[in-house]
Amino acid sequence: MTVSALTIAVDDGSTNVKVSWIENNQLKTIVSPNSFRKDWKSAALRRDKQVYNYTIGTTKYTYDATSDKALETTHVDYQYDDLNLLAVHHALLQTGLTPCPVTLVVTLPITEFYDPEDCQRNEANIEKKRQNLMRAIELNKGELFQIVDVNVMPESVPAVLSTLMNSNCNEFTRSLVIDCGGTTLDMGVVVGEFDDVSAVYGNKEIGVSMVTDLARKVLAAADSDASYLVANELIKRRHDMEFVKEVVNDESQIDAILTKIENKIAELGSAVAIEAKKFAKNPNRVYLVGGGASLIYPAIAEAYPTLGERVVLINESQSALARELCMYHADDIDVDVNPETLIEVADD
Ligand SMILES: Nc1ncnc2c1ncn2[C@@H]1O[C@H](COP(=O)(O)OP(=O)(O)OP(=O)(O)O)[C@@H](O)[C@H]1O
Numbered sequence: 001m002t003v004s005a006l007t008i009a010v011d012d013g014s015t016n017v018k019v020s021w022i023e024n025n026q027l028k029t030i031v032s033p034n035s036f037r038k039d040w041k042s043a044a045l046r047r048d049k050q051v052y053n054y055t056i057g058t059t060k061y062t063y064d065a066t067s068d069k070a071l072e073t074t075h076v077d078y079q080y081d082d083l084n085l086l087a088v089h090h091a092l093l094q095t096g097l098t099p100c101p102v103t104l105v106v107t108l109p110i111t112e113f114y115d116p117e118d119c120q121r122n123e124a125n126i127e128k129k130r131q132n133l134m135r136a137i138e139l140n141k142g143e144l145f146q147i148v149d150v151n152v153m154p155e156s157v158p159a160v161l162s163t164l165m166n167s168n169c170n171e172f173t174r175s176l177v178i179d180c181g182g183t184t185l186d187m188g189v190v191v192g193e194f195d196d197v198s199a200v201y202g203n204k205e206i207g208v209s210m211v212t213d214l215a216r217k218v219l220a221a222a223d224s225d226a227s228y229l230v231a232n233e234l235i236k237r238r239h240d241m242e243f244v245k246e247v248v249n250d251e252s253q254i255d256a257i258l259t260k261i262e263n264k265i266a267e268l269g270s271a272v273a274i275e276a277k278k279f280a281k282n283p284n285r286v287y288l289v290g291g292g293a294s295l296i297y298p299a300i301a302e303a304y305p306t307l308g309e310r311v312v313l314i315n316e317s318q319s320a321l322a323r324e325l326c327m328y329h330a331d332d333i334d335v336d337v338n339p340e341t342l343i344e345v346a347d348d
């Protein structure tokens with residue numbers, strides 16, 4: 001039996017799942033934060049608030065944006081376990097599409113996808129991820145998407161597919177792609193227009209969470225306990241004084257808080273720059289993707305001063321990978337990519 005399935009690209013990162021799909025010839029993208037805990041939630045008081053209670057095997061899970069019991073999704077095993085299956089299904093439901101059979105294009109950290117020793121595909125990991133996502137899962141009082149097939153792609157490098165194709169590079173051009181995500185730093189060196197991936201790098205110690213953790217700590221010290229989502233929002237909107245005042249209860253501490261956040265951002269930037277220079281000393285171009293790209297851009301531009309404009313911050317960097325994977329797997333469709341729709345998913 002053949003099933004006609006819609007193709008959806010899902011960059012299932014450790015902190016946020018980015019989903020891109022094509023609807024009415026337009027590319028659409030959502031970002032769905034990961035925040036699940038064990039057991040179920042009771043029915044919502046407000047009728048417009050949906051409760052997402054899931055069952056995998058005999059284990060019950062629920063989506064809970066602000067829970068302090070949220071399960072860790074920041075370890076490598078996440079790629080192959082219940083939480084990943086949950087995160088992907090939950091993100092698909094946030095698209096607003098009616099549940100249907102889907103073929104997914106998902107991602108694995110670059111050092112899981114390729115064997116770091118010889119840059120060959122790690123078929124065992126790829127198959128493990130595919131099988132994990134085709135497992136059974138149920139949504140209480142609701143319908144889920146049916147995942148009928150799964151294609152796996154590496155993180156980071158494919159995010160610059162179209163940028164590279166349109167950049168007149170030759171077969172010797174070496175492009176360094178840096179993906180600074182919530183909890184990991186992934187890098188790869190691409191030769192030419194994707195003729196080859198010549199080196200890969202992964203570091204689970206460096207990510208935006210360094211800044212998020214600090215922000216939560218300084219907020220708590222100013223009598224303003226904040227969830228991960230709020231702390232992240234503060235980092236993004238730190239130049240928007242109105243927003244800052246809403247989040248920080250003790251206004252006398254605003255300057256000190258913002259200075260500490262800026263310092264941590266600079267620290268993240270220099271940590272990435274040091275690793276990047278060690279990994280690729282003299283690339284011809286550098287591309288920055290992932291949610292943390294704009295935070296680290298100044299430090300990376302400074303680390304590669306001779307490259308000037310060839311250090312490129314990719315537009316809407318957090319969802320760049322999902323968008324590119326979607327476009328790449330839908331190249332027979334005439335897609336209107338401008339203007340683009342990026343819908344932030346509400347936090348509860
Ligand atoms: N414009 C922005 N400015 C600052 N931070 C941002 C911006 N956009 C996203 N972020 C932050 O980036 C982080 C998430 O990035 P991303 O979605 O790339 O991570 P991920 O793919 O889940 O993680 P990983 O790749 O480490 O598994 C979050 O902390 C989010 O708040």
Ligand SMILES: [Mg+2]
Nearest residue numbers: 013014181290
């Ligand atoms: Mg990521």
